[in-house]
Amino acid sequence: MRLRILPKEEVPRMVQALMEDYRVVGPKAKGPKFVFEPIVDPAEMRLDYNITILPPKVALQPPQERVAKIDLEGEVPQTDPLIEAEPTVIFGAHTCDIHALRLLDRAFAADYPDNHYLKRRQETLIISLECLEPCDEHSFCKDMGTLTADEGYDLHLTDIGDAYTVHIGTEAGEALLERCANTRAATDDDVRRLNEVLSAKWPRFTHRLNFDAAELPALLATAYEHPIWAELGERCLSCGSCTNVCPTCYCFNMLDTVSLTLKEALRIRRWDSCQLDEFARVAGGENFREARAARQRHRFFRKGKWLRERFDTTGCVGCGRCIRACLVNINIVEVFNTIHGSA
C-alpha cells in the first residue's frame, strides 16, 4: 500500500484540475442537508459533510436516464441503445457508500450485464473519505462492517489535521493523483498521526444492533411470519422514500415516450421502489405484493438476507438514510433488534 500526503490547501487546486477532465461529483450543501452533485466550483465541495440525502450512486445509476432511441419510421421499429457515460470522479464518498457501490457493481454485472451502468462505472474513479465520527444518531455502520474499506476506491483520504493521507488503491488512482494533485511522500510522523486518528475514531462509533450482523440471514430465515410485518404495514405510508434514498437499492422501471411526430421514441429508465403499491403488478392485473406488510417484509429481507446471499456482500451498509427519510419512524435497527429479541 502506498501512502501520499495531500495538504488541505491543495484540495481546491486538485478539484479544479480534476474538473478539467472529469465530471466531479462531490458533497455539496443543500439547505441544511447535503447532496452529491456535479461540482461547479471547488469551493462548494464540503468534505466536512455528514451524510447526503441521496447516495453517490446517483453518478452511476442516475434517478432517470435515457437508455435507447427508437426509430418508428420503418416497418419495424429500430432500437439503438443510448449509453450516457462521461469520465467522472466521485469525490469524498464515505466508506458505507463504497461498500454499497460494490454491491451495485455485482448486481449490474450479474445475469444480463447492464452496459449503461457498467460503462459509467468503467469511466468513474472513486476518491473515498474515511469517517472519523458518526454522521448522527442513526448511523450503524460499525454494526454492518462498513466503517472502513480495504477496496472499492481508487484513492482513499483520511483527515489527519492539516492534511489528508491518501491511500492509493489502484494504478488509475495513482496516475490521477500524479497528474492532478500536489502531494508529498508520507513521513514517519504522518504515519504516526494517521494511526492516532484511526485508533481514536473507533470508540466514537457505537454498536446499535444487539447482535452480530452476520446472524441476520439466519435470523430472518425464522421471521417470515413474524407479527412485526403486519405492524409495519399499518404504519408504512408506501411513499418509497426508504428505498429511494438507499445506496444498495437498484430497482428500476422502463417507460417509452414517443415524440409528437410519432416518428421516434425514447426509452427512459427511472428508479422504482418495491414499497410502491403498483410495483409488483404484472400483466393480467395480479399484484403479488398488494399488502403494505408484504412490501415492508420484502424490503427488510432484501437488506438483511437476500442481497447478502446473492452477492456475497452486505445488503445494508448502515448509513441510516432510510431511518432519516421515514416520516413514520420505521427504523431498520429497531426492526432487526425486535426480531432478534423475540427469536
Place this chain on the structure above:
Amino acid sequence: MMAGKNGKVKVAFFDFACCEGCQLTVIDSLQTHLDLLEAVEIVNFREASSEQRQDYQIAFIEGSITRKQDEERLRRIREQADILVALGACAHTAGINALKNLKPLDEVRRYVYGEHADWYDTYPARPVSAVVQVDAFIPGCPIDREEFVEVVKALLVGKKPPIPDYPVCVECKLKGNVCVFHVGKVCMGPVTRAGCGAICPTYGDGCEGCRGIIPNPNENAMEEVLDEAGLTLDEIMDRFTMFNAYRELEAEE
C-alpha cells in the same frame, strides 16, 4: 381513432366551473411544443380560437359540474367525443370547487351571491366522472404542461396515459430535495399523486394535494404524520379537504 383528411386528430376544449388556468397552460404548451399543432387539429377552444366545430374526436373538459344544465351540455360532448379527458383538478376531483360541499348549500349561495342568491342555480360541485364516463384524466391545479403533452401523445398512439399512481415523495426524493418536514413545514406529498415533478417541495413549500390522493393511501398514517408535525385535528382535515373535499365527503357516505 379516425384522423381527419389532413391526417390530424381533431380535438376540442370545453370548460365548466373553473378558472380556465388549465386551458391557459394548454395555450402555453402550444407555444413551447410547436409540434402539437402538427399532431392535432384544434376545432373548438373558446379561450384560444373563434372556431366552434362539433366534429371533434378528443374532448378535454376543464372544470367541475355545479349546475343541472351543465350535465346536459357535458352529455352532448360525451356523445360526440371518442375520448373524453378530464383536464385539471376541478374536472378530475372537483378540486377546490368542492370546498363548498362542506357547508350547507343555502349558506354558500347567500355568502357568494348575497340577496340575489335565488337568481343563480347551483348544487354541490362534482367531478366530470360523476356525470359521464371519463377515459383519461390530467391532474393538477393547474395541470403540468409536460404531462399534458405526454397524455396527448399517449392518446395519439392509443396507449394508456402515463399518469403516476405513486406519491409526490417519489419525485421529490429522485430530485434529491430536502424533505420539507425536515425544515418544519408540512406536506401532503406522501399521499398525493405524483406527476408534477414535486414542484412545490422543490421550491420549499409543502404539497397542497392538488393532484388528488393516490390509490390506496395510508390515511391513518398520514394523519399521524401531520399530528406529529403539530397540526390540530381541524388543520389536518383542512389539508385533506383543500383539493380533495369531494373525495372525503364521498368516503363519509
